[in-house]
Amino acid sequence: MSTETNTIEELANQEYKWGFVTDIEADEAPKGLSEGTVRFISEKKKEPEWLLEWRLKAFRHWLTMTEPRWPNVRYSLIDYQDIIYYSAPKPKKELKSLSEVDPELLKTYEKLGISLQEQERLSGVAVDAVFDSVSVATTFREKLMELGIVFCSFSEAVQHHPDLVRKHLGSVVPANDNFFAALNSAVFSDGSFCYIPKGVRCPMELSTYFRINAANTGQFERTLIVAEADSYVSYLEGCTAPMRDKNQLHAAVVELIAAGDNAQIKYSTVQNWYPGDKEGRGGIYNFVTKRGKCIGKNSKISWTQVETGSAITWKYPSVLLQGDDSVGEFYSVAVVNNYQQADTGTKMIHIGKNTRSTIVSKGISAGRGQNSYRGLVNVKKGATNARNFSQCDSLLLGDKCGAHTFPYIEVKNTTSKVEHEASTSKIGEDQIFYCKQRGLSTEDAVNLIVNGFCKEVFRELPMEFAVEAQKLLGVSLEGSVG
Amino acid sequence: MLEIRDLHARIGTTEILNGITLSVNAGEVHAIMGPNGSGKSTLAQVLAGRDTYEVTNGSVLYNGKDLLDMDPEERAREGLFLAFQYPVEIPGVSNTYFLKSALNAIRKHRGLDDLDAVEFLQLVKEKMRLVQLDETLLSRPVNEGFSGGEKKRNEIFHMAVLEPKLAILDETDSGLDIDALRIVADGVNKLRRKDNAVIVVTHYQRLLNYIVPDFVHVMVDGHIAKSGGKELALTLEERGYDWLKEDVEPMSVHA
Numbered sequence: 001m002s003t004e005t006n007t008i009e010e011l012a013n014q015e016y017k018w019g020f021v022t023d024i025e026a027d028e029a030p031k032g033l034s035e036g037t038v039r040f041i042s043e044k045k046k047e048p049e050w051l052l053e054w055r056l057k058a059f060r061h062w063l064t065m066t067e068p069r070w071p072n073v074r075y076s077l078i079d080y081q082d083i084i085y086y087s088a089p090k091p092k093k094e095l096k097s098l099s100e101v102d103p104e105l106l107k108t109y110e111k112l113g114i115s116l117q118e119q120e121r122l123s124g125v126a127v128d129a130v131f132d133s134v135s136v137a138t139t140f141r142e143k144l145m146e147l148g149i150v151f152c153s154f155s156e157a158v159q160h161h162p163d164l165v166r167k168h169l170g171s172v173v174p175a176n177d178n179f180f181a182a183l184n185s186a187v188f189s190d191g192s193f194c195y196i197p198k199g200v201r202c203p204m205e206l207s208t209y210f211r212i213n214a215a216n217t218g219q220f221e222r223t224l225i226v227a228e229a230d231s232y233v234s235y236l237e238g239c240t241a242p243m244r245d246k247n248q249l250h251a252a253v254v255e256l257i258a259a260g261d262n263a264q265i266k267y268s269t270v271q272n273w274y275p276g277d278k279e280g281r282g283g284i285y286n287f288v289t290k291r292g293k294c295i296g297k298n299s300k301i302s303w304t305q306v307e308t309g310s311a312i313t314w315k316y317p318s319v320l321l322q323g324d325d326s327v328g329e330f331y332s333v334a335v336v337n338n339y340q341q342a343d344t345g346t347k348m349i350h351i352g353k354n355t356r357s358t359i360v361s362k363g364i365s366a367g368r369g370q371n372s373y374r375g376l377v378n379v380k381k382g383a384t385n386a387r388n389f390s391q392c393d394s395l396l397l398g399d400k401c402g403a404h405t406f407p408y409i410e411v412k413n414t415t416s417k418v419e420h421e422a423s424t425s426k427i428g429e430d431q432i433f434y435c436k437q438r439g440l441s442t443e444d445a446v447n448l449i450v451n452g453f454c455k456e457v458f459r460e461l462p463m464e465f466a467v468e469a470q471k472l473l474g475v476s477l478e479g480s481v482g
Numbered sequence: 483m484l485e486i487r488d489l490h491a492r493i494g495t496t497e498i499l500n501g502i503t504l505s506v507n508a509g510e511v512h513a514i515m516g517p518n519g520s521g522k523s524t525l526a527q528v529l530a531g532r533d534t535y536e537v538t539n540g541s542v543l544y545n546g547k548d549l550l551d552m553d554p555e556e557r558a559r560e561g562l563f564l565a566f567q568y569p570v571e572i573p574g575v576s577n578t579y580f581l582k583s584a585l586n587a588i589r590k591h592r593g594l595d596d597l598d599a600v601e602f603l604q605l606v607k608e609k610m611r612l613v614q615l616d617e618t619l620l621s622r623p624v625n626e627g628f629s630g631g632e633k634k635r636n637e638i639f640h641m642a643v644l645e646p647k648l649a650i651l652d653e654t655d656s657g658l659d660i661d662a663l664r665i666v667a668d669g670v671n672k673l674r675r676k677d678n679a680v681i682v683v684t685h686y687q688r689l690l691n692y693i694v695p696d697f698v699h700v701m702v703d704g705h706i707a708k709s710g711g712k713e714l715a716l717t718l719e720e721r722g723y724d725w726l727k728e729d730v731e732p733m734s735v736h737a
Binding site: 428429430431433434435436437438439440441442444448449451452453454455456 | 534553563573574581
């Protein structure tokens with residue numbers, strides 16, 4: 001085997017340089033899951049009766065379900081009685097300055113281009129009065145309030161906007177939709193709620209706010225975003241900075257509702273959770289249900305995701321294209337390294353007339369990682385002139401990793417047009433040698449090639465995020481960090 | 483500038499270079515000719531640091547340094563440039579971005595600051611004219627969808643921007659029509675200076691009408707069978723390579 005392949009392997013064998021932070025004091029529920037646990041959580045959150053009932057119904061249904069085994073991922077069965085389902089995070093011990101933070105972590109922040117101020121926040125350093133995150137957040141919120149935009153934690157929404165929550169909760173992902181969605185519905189801890197009224201264009205990416213506030217959202221996160229007619233919102237979830245988390249199982253649910261005509265929701269995710277060590281021990285299981293519904297005519301929902309973390313990823317951000325002329329998009333970059341496994345893709349369900357969907361999936365496999373694209377394009381009988389274009393590309397680094405594609409296409413309407421393109425390529429020694437001959441290091445060469453491969457997805461990300469995502473990819477695939 | 487002594491290299495168990503000895507001085511142009519499979523391209527690749535080939539014997543000094551001890555990128559940063567016989571496609575990476583990264587990596591090695599976008603653009607515009615490169619090829623991904631001629635021209639364009647001390651052109655003439663050949667050769671000639679050197683690897687004498695060499699070397703079976711001035715190329719054009727093969731047969735028995 002040549003040096004280049006070896007180098008690629010070295011790059012692929014990079015270790016997650018930061019461990020877990022476990023010394024969090026918490027107000028916890030007893031271990032295990034029962035109706036008692038569900039009631040405990042609901043009570044802790046002072047929820048109204050209807051929501052408790054909703055949770056209990058979900059729980060009872062969950063009891064009748066079995067964990068799905070169809071995804072192309074391998075892991076031992078999860079003991080659901082061995083999990084703590086509610087744990088109110090208490091602030092970590094405050095550090096006085098960045099000099100007390102693990103230097104490796106700081107190096108990573110620097111590589112990702114995260115500002116000093118934000119580095120302090122992420123690593124739990126007390127911030128000075130000028131940059132007090134709470135006040136910044138409050139300023140944002142006030143600005144949004146003036147426009148009638150509601151943006152708050154899910155718990156707050158339940159208290160202050162119960163009608164909105166009640167109307168939309170579970171309307172896209174029903175509580176009994178699947179095993180993990182049912183589990184989430186029963187025990188979700190918190191999450192985000194966002195409401196954009198008619199005719200309002202949200203003036204900022206809902207990112208800065210999120211990044212300042214939602215460091216601890218817990219393992220069963222619930223997000224609900226509703227956009228009324230002629231409104232627009234761009235929402236950024238996650239963070240390129242490495243996420244430490246003591247919970248192994250994450251089962252989130254995200255529901256997007258483009259409720260009125262011309263409503264647009266753009267949802268971008270960067271996920272960088274602990275992927276486990278080099279031998280595949282530990283790491284987060286990320287079993288997420290994300291789905292959007294385009295109800296309004298000419299409405300649009302666009303998912304963009306960059307997934308580099310987690311030991312196992314299992315998620316299919318989907319769009320139900322109900323309104324005539326509505327548009328669904330899915331742009332994805334999924335990176336697996338070492339023993340990481342990802343089974344991810346999308347579902348585009350064409351119901352209305354002239355509905356259009358675009359799927360661009362870029363899978364990158366390194367180390368012994370296994371990457372699967374699983375997608376469904378379903379054109380219902382009434383979806384006259386529906387259009388879909390799918391493109392699934394896989395890039396392999398090294399020769400011990402795998403890429404798999406499972407595209408499903410179901411078409412019931414003869415006027416529709418569905419296109420699917422797929423490719424699998426290996427980073428060639430030729431490409432790396434060519435770059436090196438021009439003076440670039442191996443790491444820079446791999447970076448350049450991988451980023452080129454992902455370009456179509458990155459350009460869908462909001463600018464600031466795209467730059468970070470590119471750097472993140474570099475860090476994820478870099479061999480000798482630091 | 484370049485001192486190759488008794489260089490042997492193989493791929494797997496197949497010996498390809500069987501003792502090459504060659505000196506190249508600053509300001510010179512050397513042509514390396516020879517039949518298919520004689521090891522011309524291997525020599526070019528070995529000098530650039532391709533590790534598919536294993537160097538089993540010999541030494542190469544480049545500006546007084548041990549070339550074989552350097553990584554390919556180090557060689558590049560020290561001013562060694564290879565114009566590829568088959569330029570490689572890098573999807574999604576624009577030609578300009580690629581070149582800017584390369585140039586700045588080289589500049590960094592030499593203790594120079596990065597060129598900013600404006601300075602770089604000026605440089606690129608100037609060098610583009612040298613090889614009459616179509617402007618649209620700048621923003622397109624590196625070599626992707628380029629025609630054969632465009633790829634070769636792009637290599638010379640890279641060379642023009644990176645300003646190497648030693649440029650090795652590996653069959654840059656193959657696949658070029660006569661007009662493109664002239665443009666490429668013109669570009670190379672304009673880049674000739676007293677302090678740099680060029681090694682032109684080619685099958686045909688044709689290119690040497692435009693890039694006039696100081697020395698011509700003929701490779702047969704992995705070593706240099708004959709060296710001479712530019713007239714040697716004309717002899718080869720007339721007589722082909724076979725007479726040289728017969729000439730060297732006894733020698734390879736000795737080896």
